[in-house]
Amino acid sequence: MRFSLNRLFKNSSNKSVATFIIGMLAIGILLYSGLMFIIVRLNLNGGLTDYFSKSMEDKATIVREEMLFSLTEAENTAKWIQQYFADSYEEIGYERATMNGLATYAKEFFDAKNIVFFNKWGMQISSPKYGVVPKTPKIRSALEGEETVMFERAGDIIFGTVILPLKSNDEIFGVVEIRVPVSNDELLKTVPQYTGCEFAIFSDDIVTMTTLEALQDSTITNPEYLESSKAGNPVIVAEELDGQKYLSYYFPFNDQNGEYLTTILIAQKLDIVTSVASKIFTPFFGAILLFTILLLVGFTLLIQWKVRKPLAKVHKAVANLSSGDADLTVRLNENGGDEFARLCAEVNKFIAMLQQIIIDLNYSQRTLQVVSENLGTNAQSSASATAQILANIESVRKQTMSQTKAVTNTTNVLEKSAQSMDILTDMIGRQSDGISNSSAAIEEMLGNISAVSASSHKMAETFKQLEGTVDNGNTKLARLTEKVNQIAEESEMLMQANSMISRIASETNLLAMNAAIEAAHAGDAGKGFSVVAEEIRKLAENSAVQSKNITSELKEISNSIQDVVDLSRDSQSAFVDIVEQISSTDRIINEIDNSMSEQEIASRQVFDSLAGMKNQSQEVSDKGLEVSRSILAVTQDMTSVNQISNTIQGSMDEMSTGMQLIGDGTQGVSELASRTKDSVEDMSGKLGQFKV
Known part of the structure; x- marks a missing residue:
């Protein structure tokens, strides 16, 4: 307080609070007027x-x-x-x-x-x-x-x-x-x-x-x-x-x-x-300027009369308080009802309060001296107790750290077990998917086997029909061979008839008619003879020549018929081979049909076995999930235990730190007790300067 009062009233002959207030007030009024001018102009x-x-x-x-x-x-x-x-x-x-x-x-x-x-x-x-x-x-x-x-x-x-x-x-x-x-x-x-x-x-x-x-x-x-x-x-x-x-x-x-x-x-x-705007603003600005000047003059005179003179009296009274040997029995004049009278009254209250404080401090100084001596003794005892508590806290902290390591190791083992169970569950899932895919493939294969078996049945029936058709063709070929043999025999007869025609070429028209009848029996090959028979009456002289030609043609026909007979025999042999091959193929198809039936039965047995394996894999997967959930629950419990251990360890560290701080504080208290004793002695000398 004394320092602040000195700052306030120092060099009062050169610096005046009233002058400062007047200056600030003038600046404020000018700023206010300028602001009003701007606001009015803008508005x-x-x-x-x-x-x-x-x-x-x-x-x-x-x-x-x-x-x-x-x-x-x-x-x-x-x-x-x-x-x-x-x-x-x-x-x-x-x-x-x-x-x-x-x-x-x-x-x-x-x-x-x-x-x-x-x-x-x-x-x-x-x-x-x-x-x-x-x-x-x-x-x-x-x-x-x-x-x-x-x-x-x-x-x-x-x-x-x-x-x-x-x-x-x-x-x-x-x-x-x-x-x-x-x-x-x-x-x-x-x-x-x-x-x-x-x-x-x-x-x-x-x-x-x-x-x-x-x-x-x-x-x-x-x-x-x-x-x-x-x-x-x-x-x-x-x-x-x-x-x-x-x-x-x-x-x-x-x-x-x-x-x-x-x-x-x-x-x-x-x-x-x-x-x-100009017509309104110009007279308004002049009025504001005049009002501002009058207001500044009035405030200056008022402050000089009401502020500077009372402040001088207060300064003189307060200067006594700021001296080195202050007299706390002196009081200011409180006459008048204005702010300065109330200020003097408050300063008097402050002096009275300060006087009482000095009296109380003198009493407290004596009491504090006794307390400082007791405080030094108690601080030494507290330091010894604090050292023993620190040793116990360190022991508990080490045991907590061991427990935390054990919990951490257990948690790691459980986490690895959980990972292994996850891998096992994933493998079982992939195995189940593989079984499902195999079942689908076997089911599709069963459908294919059924289709192949049905096709084999149809092929067997087709080969039976083919075998009947080949037998029928072989029979017809045998008949054809017989017909060709008959034609060969008839061609021999034609040769004989032609010889006879050659001999009787000169015979009568009746013999020619008989030759025509024989030619008709010969079919297509005898058409030429029919024409000769019709013209025999006119061409009897040429019959011998034509008979030779006919003989030559009949020989060629006989040779051709013989070739046809040989080909018919070869074809008949080929048909016999075809029948044998068809019979062999039919047996093979029957064997394929039987094999496909056996394969269908075996595939169905495999399909049923895979279905059982799939159900067993699902049961194993469910059990694996239960084990994983159990491991997860145990891991969570161990995590909670680990957290609690860490919390305990942290608390022990905090307690250890706190006790160290207490020890440091106890040491500080001991030092403060010594310094307090010195300060009490110094305060006793200072308080002696005041007159109470």
């Missing part, structure tokens, strides 16, 4: 900007209403046409001349860009000079009774489109579509008149229509304004347009469904805002 500008911003929103509403007015006019025109046809359709029909007259009226009085009539099939039937519109889904919807009134954008122009069905006696016979440009020159004239603002319409980032000629067909320098407007967030900003400052308002223009069509700009010059 004034902000308020004016907010006012004009709200005004800009209202003017944007006027622009929308003007564009909506054009759409409403088009809608009224379309409804008038709709009602006109509803009332007059039965009298005037749906003639092209009537439609052209209505279209001319709409274009002249409503500035309609397009006015188109469609029939009930959606085909345009009005004159193309009044507009051409392709068949759209809106036309089809109108033919179903739906009315469309909307804004739409085509190129750089915003149109108001009205599509209404035409009815007579609730039956739709056509559609009328009116299309009016709402972003037109008329809009450029009316918007400045009604709002007092400049006006512009954008197509993407290009100005397509504006009252500021310098901006026509120019590209916006801040495309983020358009992006914000497209996202549905209007933008109000102060910017320079055509060399002048404007308060610009960018806002989106959407259709009836809320779909973005384009961005519209209205801009008002900022000179009106600056003029209003």
Whole structure:
């Protein structure tokens, strides 16, 4: 406290708290005035900007209403046409001349860009000079009774489109579509008149229509304004347009469904805002400046009278307390009811409290001297007890470490056992999968064996049929051989007959007829003889020559017949071999059939055995899982035991550390007791300086 008071009142002749307070107060008032000036200026500008911003929103509403007015006019025109046809359709029909007259009226009085009539099939039937519109889904919807009134954008122009069905006696016979440009020159004239603002319409980032000629067909320098407007967030900003400052308002223009069509700009010059702010702010600034000067002078005089003089008295009284031989019986004057009187009263209380503290310290000093002597003796006893406790804790800690190692080894063994059981379980699982695959393969093989056995049965039956067919062919071949032998014998008879013909060639016509009969018995080979018999009367003289020729031919025929006989015998021998081979093959097929039956029985036995092995593997796998779960439970218990052992060991380490700290503390207490004794003696000398 004495040091702080010295710091506070040191060099009071050169440094004054009152002067400091006056200076700080002056700075505060100036800062406050400046802050008020800035706040008022900002609030004034902000308020004016907010006012004009709200005004800009209202003017944007006027622009929308003007564009909506054009759409409403088009809608009224379309409804008038709709009602006109509803009332007059039965009298005037749906003639092209009537439609052209209505279209001319709409274009002249409503500035309609397009006015188109469609029939009930959606085909345009009005004159193309009044507009051409392709068949759209809106036309089809109108033919179903739906009315469309909307804004739409085509190129750089915003149109108001009205599509209404035409009815007579609730039956739709056509559609009328009116299309009016709402972003037109008329809009450029009316918007400045009604709002007092400049006006512009954008197509993407290009100005397509504006009252500021310098901006026509120019590209916006801040495309983020358009992006914000497209996202549905209007933008109000102060910017320079055509060399002048404007308060610009960018806002989106959407259709009836809320779909973005384009961005519209209205801009008002900022000179009106600056003029209003200057007229309000200039007198306000002068009033604040005058008030600040008067306030500073008044506060300076007041502080001089109410602060500096009382502070001088307090300084003199407190200087006594900061001296080396302070007189604690001295008290300050407490007259007056202001803060300095209360300060003097509090200082007097402090002096009285300090006086009592010095008295109490003198008593405590004597008591503390006795306690410090006892504390040194007790500290030595505590140090001996602490050393014995440390030895016991170290012994317990070593036993705990041994137990922890044993638990850790047991846990490792259990973990290896668990890993072995996992490997065994995995091997059993793979074995079970292998058995399942083998069972599936054997089951498939059984199906193949059954198919092969069935095929063997069919083949055996086929070979039996083939054997019968071969036997039948062999029988027919034997008959053929007999026939050929008969033909050979008959050819011998023909040889004899030809000899006879040669001898009786000169006989009569009756003998020739007999020769013809014999030739007929010879079949095809005797056709030549039949012809000879017919001509024998005329060619008797040539019969001998022809008889020789016939003899030669018959010899060749006899040789051919002999070859046929030999071939028939060879074929018959071949058929006998075929029958023997078929019989041998039939026996082999029967053996295959028997083998396949035996293999099917054996495979079924293997399949049944594999099924048993699969069930046994599943039982082994289940037992292995139970053993794994048991090992896991034991491992978890051993982990818990290990954690408990580690906790105990950690606690013992903490106890050991704590006891070491206690030992160090005991030693420190002993040293502190000695130092306390010295401090008590020093404090006794210091307290003797105060007069109590």
